[in-house]
Amino acid sequence: MNTVKVAGLLAPIVDGEDAAVANLAAQFTAAASAQGLVDVAYRMIDSPVGQLLLAGTEAGLVRVAFAVEGHDSVLEALCAAVSPRIMRAPARLDAAARELDEYFQGRRQSFDLPLDFRLAQGFRREVLVHLPEIGYGQTASYAAVAAMTSSPRAVRAVGTACARNPLPLVVPCHRVIRSDGSQGAYLGGAEAKSLLLALEAGAK
Template identity: 60%
Template sequence: MSTVQDGRGGDVRDTLAGTHEERLLAVLHARLVARAQDEGLLDVAYRVVDSPVGRVLVAAGDAGVLRVAFEVQGHDAVLDDLAARVSPRVLEGGDRLDPVLRQLDEYFTGSRTSFDVPVDLRLARGLRRDVVEALPRIAYGTTASYTQVAAAVGRPAAVRAVATACALNPVPLLVPCHRVVRSDGSTGRYVGGDEAKRTLLALERTPLVSGAPEA
């Protein structure tokens, strides 16, 4: 009996079997995550999704979104940090992230200007937290300088510290550190990469899709 090839020298039956096994593993993993969540054993759920600024990791605990991380930050390193600083009970998947992923998709397609999902800022402390909490006041489609943000948090001389706080913002995109620029109007650096920052600022200069929630 002849063997059907899959174009790469492999047996098509092997490919189909592999696909079936992948689906089965996905189903089993989904059940594991759901059970862990139901039994209170899932402290951090995460998913990695595609976006116009590359693959983005989003992680959330019971109190809200803990981390948003770009691929250039190293997703494995981010997960290791979450396991060390929040809980080792970290799993991929689950429905906890559905609302924030939906809102991110709406933002990237130009139909959302602000986010209303819960955010857990436990990973930002001291002045860094003050800065992160102030950033949402920079309206969609506008920018503020590092100097202006320093003044807004009552630390006008702490411009460098503000820049560091923006670089270490645990939830970029949701908390818009990309809207902070240099005093001369140049974009400055960005945790997701300079091109990602330019992309986000350009996105926010594009006319909104009708019906977008206002910031």
């Protein structure tokens, strides 16, 4: 059984195990949450762009990660940057999972989730706050996004902010493209970006 260490305890990660073990895992999770031992809860969901890791704090959704980022590496980074008290506790992320499912089904065009931006500071955070202003099914160039900020010439920095966006999909950096109309790079990969843009174009 795989485990995650939480405040000196080992939280079981259940994947296809029997009902008794699953019940013990659920009890462990509930007890740890009730005692305030979980600072970062996480879960995995399947999606058209591959398996996604969702992580949340009491403040809100703090991380959405693609499989290509390496979920184990993402969890280790969250331990270092946020708290080592991290645990697989899906219930805290039910709303995020539901809204992402609705998005991928073409039934949701914007997200209504509390967000924890602690992993983005300074200008990067300013860029991310502006990205939802790009409407569903629309795109904007890196230069256009820079023009929304306090540093309208910082086009390259906008690209960096998008590349390091800790909340892709929910904070829509996939809608930012190059001035020549080409897609540009994307944290989840070029294929994922194409799929997301096509999804939104077809569901408008």
